[in-house]
Amino acid sequence: MQDHKKITRALLSVTDKEGLEPLAAALARHGAELVSTGGTAAKLREWGHDVKDVSELTGFPEMMDGRVKTLHPKVHGGILGVRNNADHMAAMDEHGIGPIDMVVVNLYAFEKTVMSGADRDTIIENIDIGGPSMVRSAAKNHEDVAIVTDPLDYDAVIGELDAHGGLTQEFRSILAAKAFALTAAYDAAISSWFAFGDQGQAYPDRRALAMHKADELRYGENPHQKAALYIPQAVAPGIAAARQVQGKALSYNNLNDADAAFDLASEFRGGDPAIVIVKHANPCGVAQASSLRQAWQDALECDSVSAFGGIVAMNRTLDGETAEAIAEIFTEVVIAPDADEAAMAALSKKKNLRLLLTGDLPDPARPGQTMKPIAGGILIQDRDNGKVVRDDLKVVTKRAPSEQELADCLFAWTVAKHVKSNAIVYAKDGMTAGIGAGQMNRRDSARIAAIKAGEAAEKYGWDQPKTVGSAVASDAFFPFADGLLSAAEAGATAVIQPGGSIRDDEVIAAADDAGLAMVFTGMRHFRH
Template sequence: MGFMPPAKRAIAPAFTYAPVLQRLVSLMTEHHSPIRPVRRALLSVSDKTGLIDFGKALAERGVQLVSTGGTAKALRDAGLEVADVSDITQFPEMMDGRVKTLHPGVHGGLLYVRGNATHEEAANKHNIVPIDLLAVNLYPFEETIAKGADYDTSIENIDIGGPAMIRAAAKNHDGVAVVVDASDYGAVLADMDANDNKTSFKLRQRLAAKAYARTAAYDAAISNWFANEIEDDAPTYRAVAGTLAQTLRYGENPHQNAAFYTTGDNRPGVATATQLQGKELSYNNLNDTDAAFECVAEFGTEQPAVAIIKHANPCGVALGGSLAEAYEKALRCDPVSAFGGIIALNGTLDGATAEKISGIFTEVIIAPDADDAAREIIAKKKNLRLLITGGLPDPEAKGFTAKTVAGGMLVQSRDAGRVMPADLKVVTKRAPSEQEMSDLLFAFRVAKHVKSNAIIYAKDNATVGIGAGQMSRVDSSRIAARKSEDAAREAGLTEALAKGSVVASDAFFPFADGLLSAAEAGATAVIQPGGSIRDDEVIAAADEAGLAMVLTGMRHFRH
């Protein structure tokens, strides 16, 4: 649509608009033409999904096809007439395909400004033909490293010519349409059909934006892989990128926009899971489900484990002789908070466990698998999401997390720390019993997944009271103790569940008051990192209270 002057303007006479209108129309025609013809298309793709149909559709619209290597072969095998890039460059493909499109014949055809006399003159002088549409997807670098390829194979899958062409075409989007995603083939054809075999500026803008995002994500994957290979935890430039998996209804709150992006990491979890049923996952669902699955993964597959999560914090975690037993023990810790929660399992969801879970309202279940009986039971709950991952994430795997702050980003390695029995140091006169030691290790693994300040009471490899996210460790301890009392009343018991339990703290006790609060709640043994300047006071208080205490030397702050 051209520039339209106001119908009435009292201040200035009408004739003053004529040169303004003429100049604006000239600028729009010269630099931002609404539509551009597609006469020649260069197709060079690693992923050939939809290629043949797209190539046929372009040919039917009178577009000359130019291609390279395997793409050209695939098109010719489908009966299409295709010119080689070497016909444009007058230079052979060489060095195992490393050098084929890096040539003025190609980049000149992509970059010259249509309608610019100087550019047109240079193109004519050097026999450079226009390329009006570029369809390129890149060597599968992300997929290659995800499969654990060796160094040389990974390097060979770094695309050079593809990103160069994409960036050139995207820069010159006023004259060239660039397609980096097969899902856009249909949009390009529809746009051409609506514009007499021409593309609109609006479409070319959108495609260009997507093209730059794609090359940025590609380079981010390469740079992060290199940083990992050379063990550089703090590279000078850190790129984080992802691929849109889902546009979400909203973020943490309805007034916030949100989307879910995958990074290409093959770590089992919400990004790789198959959703068997239920409505679309929300932002909070995804965040909480990830927290639940990472928590339950701490316990591997040696013994059935269940974690129930609410607002990214565990409200019950337990081990059992079966998943059904583990679920009952986890639920007992805080049945009120478990309502509307997320449930993660470390094994195949079976019918007996599914029957128990379906007894209360649950948002999401995530597990490595589910048997037929379980699927049939869960299917009766149409809004309950069931996610199957095919495996558990490795809690010790390398990786990094990122969090934005004003004007920057905080990046750290994933908390892959795990405390083993040999790491523990007994510092009190009384050593923990065998059962206490088992419960202490269990509780500390749960503490890793509770927001700091975190206090966890555990007994018989099940949480019996959790205090999370308080400003004071004493408050966390008191909340956890109160939770154990509430759970006992819910179960019809007269004694708080924390009686005879052990207690874990994610960080050291700065004063003895937090430890004494745990003793008052009924804890008999304590696990904590240690490292306070008042460790001696805390140890002395533990001895006086008859508590056994072990230090881990490792803390698990989680903010």
């Protein structure tokens, strides 16, 4: 059975005083002397506790606007002294240093200060020095000292004190691990602000990440892999911060696919109602229409086979009629900024379907970076927030596209940005007509997209596939004319692509011979 080390003296210095009073009461009840600083000491006295000021312990007043108060040997010596080390104990006796058995600290709200838009001087003043120093000292000496940094642990500490009169070595080790993670995350936030916010360095020489675990997932991409969701302190609209209204727990793949769907849906922020259907991180149907219900039908018709078991995202509040239509097929996750009562009632009949409400859509042009692990390192790049508008397009063929063809080109281009390379997207009248994703050559992507369009025409009894008279987008240039000619065979009449191939002249000539209109964007959208 483990020893439960008694707490004879506890130092409490917290910014967030929520839940502190019951902990202080438990410490006092078990005979611990309470030592504190400034506002925390005043609050403890207000609650009726006897408190010794740190200045009384050290013999020095708090000074320099509170910058110096706990940075003293009588504080750190009391924390760091190893109790079973005779030399340490002799030094403590010689210099009148009493042991401190517990430190309860939470740090200045640095990130909250930054997010509030505070000026530089205020941000600097909210870099905690004394707090992290005590946290690290106590965590290092956790054999003898308990370090409590998370208010969520107060109840567990109280429970241990009331049940056993002290804390075990195992419990102190757990608290120490959390403490070191806290100071690491705190320093990461500070270093990130200095690099990005203060110095404007997008890629500093050293980089630290500060995140906390939001959820432990059922498994990773496959059942034999473990996984968890981590999020930064500054939460932005998105899947990680969404409110799950119903359904079973989200898996790694659910979250990954939901993010892909939501990211594409955000491209239509502020536009006509839009629906995105994603399967295995690739869109299999996207549409904009006068109503969300019509957009759903148009998106579904692009590839109803792949839509089975897919993820559905939209750019506006989900209504009951659209929710009922979505519920007619097996759907894993539905994501929307919001949902009305009728929609939630319709989806509630599907107990396993997850409904995520995000509250807003992020700006697709927002800055940011993406990360991808590779063996021995991490690739970091600017997120692909590039956008092409009509004025950016260069007509390179004899025939210029019509207004409708231009609109279809830009819609197809927006979708192609979110399709795994090599990507080919046919679009017509604000909806995808066929999507070819992730092939090793562009010609095969064009053919696969056309095959899917043909299957849809057969299923729904159309006279011809929707690729006939469509615009086709290629996420990168056509290196040869064969991919473009495959698109022409599928019925495409207009093409949008980056250009830039050494065979551009050959491809342009092939487009002219086929009577196609083609525009170059000058921008590529590879997605691997």
